[in-house]
Amino acid sequence: MIKVILYEDNPQLREGLTMLLNGSEGFKVVGAYKNCNNVVEEVEAFRPDVILMDIDMPGINGIEGLKLIRQRNFDVKILMLTVFDDNKNVFEAIKSGANGYILKKTPPARLLEYVEEAASGGAPMSSSIATQVLKMFSEIHNHHSEDYNLSEREKQVLQLLVNGYSYKMIASEMFIAIDTVRSHIKKIYEKLHVNSKSEAVAKAFKDKLI
Amino acid sequence: MIKVILYEDNPQLREGLTMLLNGSEGFKVVGAYKNCNNVVEEVEAFRPDVILMDIDMPGINGIEGLKLIRQRNFDVKILMLTVFDDNKNVFEAIKSGANGYILKKTPPARLLEYVEEAASGGAPMSSSIATQVLKMFSEIHNHHSEDYNLSEREKQVLQLLVNGYSYKMIASEMFIAIDTVRSHIKKIYEKLHVNSKSEAVAKAFKDKLI
DNA sequence: TCTGCAATCACATGTTGATGTGAATCAAAC
DNA sequence: GTTTGATTCACATCAACATGTGATTGCAGA
Numbered sequence A, B: 001m002i003k004v005i006l007y008e009d010n011p012q013l014r015e016g017l018t019m020l021l022n023g024s025e026g027f028k029v030v031g032a033y034k035n036c037n038n039v040v041e042e043v044e045a046f047r048p049d050v051i052l053m054d055i056d057m058p059g060i061n062g063i064e065g066l067k068l069i070r071q072r073n074f075d076v077k078i079l080m081l082t083v084f085d086d087n088k089n090v091f092e093a094i095k096s097g098a099n100g101y102i103l104k105k106t107p108p109a110r111l112l113e114y115v116e117e118a119a120s121g122g123a124p125m126s127s128s129i130a131t132q133v134l135k136m137f138s139e140i141h142n143h144h145s146e147d148y149n150l151s152e153r154e155k156q157v158l159q160l161l162v163n164g165y166s167y168k169m170i171a172s173e174m175f176i177a178i179d180t181v182r183s184h185i186k187k188i189y190e191k192l193h194v195n196s197k198s199e200a201v202a203k204a205f206k207d208k209l210i
Numbered sequence C: 001t002c003t004g005c006a007a008t009c010a011c012a013t014g015t016t017g018a019t020g021t022g023a024a025t026c027a028a029a030c
Numbered sequence D: 001g002t003t004t005g006a007t008t009c010a011c012a013t014c015a016a017c018a019t020g021t022g023a024t025t026g027c028a029g030a
Helices: A011-022 A039-046 A062-071 A087-095 A108-119 A127-141 A152-162 A167-174 A178-192 A197-206 B011-022 B039-046 B062-071 B087-095 B108-119 B127-140 B152-162 B167-174 B178-192 B197-206
Strands: A002-007 A027-033 A050-054 A077-082 A100-103 B002-007 B027-033 B050-054 B077-082 B100-103
Touching: A002 A011, A002 A039, A002 A108, A011 A027, A011 A108, A027 A039, A039 A062, A050 A062, A050 A108, A062 A077, A062 A087, A077 A087, A077 A108, A087 A100, A087 A127, A100 A108, A100 A127, A127 B127, A152 A167, A152 A178, A152 A197, A152 B197, A167 A178, A178 A197, A197 B152, A197 B197, B002 B011, B002 B039, B002 B108, B011 B027, B011 B108, B027 B039, B039 B062, B050 B062, B050 B108, B062 B077, B062 B087, B077 B087, B077 B108, B087 B100, B087 B127, B100 B108, B100 B127, B152 B167, B152 B178, B152 B197, B167 B178, B178 B197
Parallel strands: A002 A027, A002 A050, A050 A077, A077 A100, B002 B027, B002 B050, B050 B077, B077 B100
Antiparallel strands: none
16 A cells, blocks of 8 residues: 655645545555645654655745655655656756656556556656656766867876876876976867866866866 | 667567567567667668667677767667666666667566657656666765855855966956955865865865855 | 954965977877 | 877976965954
């Protein structure tokens, strides 16, 4: 039996979901509220397996509710419910520890599957949401477009710069003269189009050269 | 009619998938290969809507195949197939532009749904994979542990340092004397436990203070 | 009220970094 | 077989940075 709490401000939808879940084998709604104002107490009292959490609610909204629950380390799966696949909220919810993110227009049968999936440790997502997540992910990790044609030796020097080494330290670390270090760094600046150590370091991080 | 190409080295599974898809309304297998050695030519020739791509194959493997296809900007959805939800491969596939990632043990009916979902722009994922993706995501974005008690003014200075400003530029940007900039920076170094501009910049990035 | 502390400025001194100019060696590419 | 570019080193000069020491102002909390 999967115990569920609903947070949803729209009374019709709240009632509808309650009836759907209570009318289905293996689900039981142990609470249904129109906002998250007492979310911690409610979760503590009823210890649900899954929470269906609307995002847009008056008072404490779904994202804030999610954070409050996660702060307390309750072992509960939280499925976010939303009308739109709004980029910003998806991002925020996921990094705050939501277990899934589904659209309200999800058909009832599919919704029951999602709740079961969440309860058993999965991460159900409406496909439009999943697409967004993958897109965000690949955007984050495909930033390293350029590599500026740094030579091996130049990369080593840049690495040491990033680690906070002075020219002198780099020279002794690499067993070369300090003037050679200067040469390399000059070349690096040309290639990265910068003209100071800290700009080079910043660029190394930004472009994930390091 | 969704045109599909399969890449799968195991002959039984390849045959099985071909029969499953060809035997189902709305799907047609236009090619089935045991490796990616000619992947670009094959995709070019048959212009499939969806590719089912095994990861572990002799010769050019699935990840490499994926990258080859994405390099050419073919408009094709690629579903990765794998036995395990191996962290490293999931990560690599997603950032290389896979549209979905599913386990081989996926039941046939569900697999057909996934192919349809991919064809219509979704991002089907087996739930254990989705869980991993969300976990990776929230790990990446919950790194900002400390904030070192920097004052507002100090944060401003650090921000400008990160942007590559010199002391002189910071002074004129903030309408203060250069000696005041020095004072702030000295304080910042103390708080961050560093002793050079580039170390401070590096730390700002690492700890996501900026 | 007194005490921190953030924010501001000043002066001095030594270190480090940035840039210019020049040159030698060696391997790979054309 | 010459050119290109990576790697190495040298000398010189000026700008930028790091550090120390000290001082004033003004706000906020004990």
